[in-house]
Amino acid sequence: xxxxxxxxxxxxxxxxxxxxxxxxxxxxxxxxxxxxxxxxxxxxxxxxxxxxxxxxxxxxxxxxxxxxxxxxxxxxxxxxxxxxxxxxxxxxxxxxxxxxxxxxxxxxxxxxxxxxxxxxxxxxxxxxxxxxxxxxxxxxxxxxxxxxxxxxxxxxxxxxxxxxxxxxxxxxxxxxxxxxxxxxxxxxxxxxxxxxxxxxxxxxxxxxxxxxxxxxxxxxxxxxxxxxxxxxxxxxxxxxxxxxxxxxxxxxxxxxxxxxxxxxxxxxxxxxxxxxxxxxxxxxxxxxxxxx
Numbered sequence: 315x316x317x318x319x320x321x322x323x324x325x326x327x328x329x330x331x332x333x334x335x336x337x338x339x340x341x342x343x344x345x346x347x348x349x350x351x352x353x354x355x356x357x358x359x360x361x362x363x364x365x366x367x368x369x370x371x372x373x374x375x376x377x378x379x380x381x382x383x384x385x386x387x388x389x390x391x392x393x394x395x396x397x398x399x400x401x402x403x404x405x406x407x408x409x410x411x412x413x414x415x416x417x418x419x420x421x422x423x424x425x426x427x428x429x430x431x432x433x434x435x436x437x438x439x440x441x442x443x444x445x446x447x448x449x450x451x452x453x454x455x456x457x458x459x460x461x462x463x464x465x466x467x468x469x470x471x472x473x474x475x476x477x478x479x480x481x482x483x484x485x486x487x488x489x490x491x492x493x494x495x496x497x498x499x500x501x502x503x504x505x506x507x508x509x510x511x512x513x514x515x516x517x518x519x520x521x522x523x524x525x526x527x528x529x530x531x532x533x534x535x536x537x538x539x540x541x542x543x544x545x546x547x548x549x550x551x552x553x554x555x556x557x558x559x560x561x562x563x564x565x566x567x568x569x570x571x572x573x574x575x576x577x578x579x580x581x582x583x584x585x586x587x588x589x590x591x592x593x594x595x596x597x598x599x600x601x602x603x604x605x606x
Contacts, residue, residue: 315507320416320515323381327411331385335362338388342395343367349402351433353426357413361404361430364391365438370398372594373440375430377451378403379572380417383410389575390446397587399444402434406451416515419450419477419522420457427458435464442466444590448572449473449546456524456554459531467593469586470524471538472572475550475557477522478504483547529558536562536589540569540577562589 339346344366351359361384374394376387384403391401406423407414417423427445434443445468447455452470459468474480481504482496489495496504511517528535535558539551548565555563564585569577 315503316510316514319507319519320418320511320517322408322417324409325381325383325385327383327385327405335364335385335388338392339364339395342392344395349404349433351404351429353407353414353422353429355422357407359404359407359413359426359430360411361402363400363402363434364395365400366395366398368398369400371441372398372444372590373400373402373434373438373442374444374446374590375402375404375427375434377427377445377447377455378406378409379449379451381409385410387448387451390448393575393583393586394446399590400438400440402430404430406454416517417450418517419519420454420524420527421517421519421522423454424458424461424527427454428461431464442590442594444468444593446586447471447473453522453524456528456535457522458527459533459535460527465533467534467536467590469536469538469589471574472540472543472546473524473537473550473554474546475523475525475553477519478508479550479553480546481507487544525554525557528554528561534562534589534593536564536585538564538566538574538582538585540566540571540573542568543571543573545571 344364347363349361349363376390378386383405387403394401405412408417445455445465448471452473456470482493485496485500486492508520511519537551539548541548555561566574575582
């Protein structure tokens, strides 16, 4: 269980997918560029930037889900680029074209996100940098908020509350029993997997808790979760919200995992763009200037 969790399947980038992204960028009068950054442990993380020629001065970093890569976030990228945002789409460590062999569900990725934030800030000099993540990427983004407070605001769709809680769900999904099986009969198996990861890889995966990181952050957070999510149940976002009532939670009727943009595309776009624009430093600065 530990080995499968730490070493997820890797989805490689294809030339056909790149050609599709090039076409999308051209359709929105934007420039696509390959980018690279070195993480603190020396591995190379790779991604794309898409910069509209008529950019609005704001940037968004997009974080993909487990066993996916940056291509999985292209729908969100197109939505944002068409609204004037520059987007950065990195491959997570051990995913896509990035180096690394182990996924740590936020333990190491939180620092990778901080590095990407600093990298983008140094190159774009954005008025604001926002973050949006889906599934694993949402959980990693929330985990990064424990140490990275520079984001003007973030949005996270279908995150897990803690890795331990999603482990309970995973073992129950095979038998359609819900989380109770992992909390009871199969609890020794889950605890053995956590112990194995600590012993063999020096990874305390039990510390992977987006819920705790989110509650300790001052960054405005919008949670989005499909009410019919069969992968990461909506109770995870409800638990994060209960841990910090200041968070905003939008539960989307009829939406499965990461499906809000498909079920309610117009409302999704309006909520996301409004969330980012309402937390723009430039807007806040202009308001202060007018008051003066």
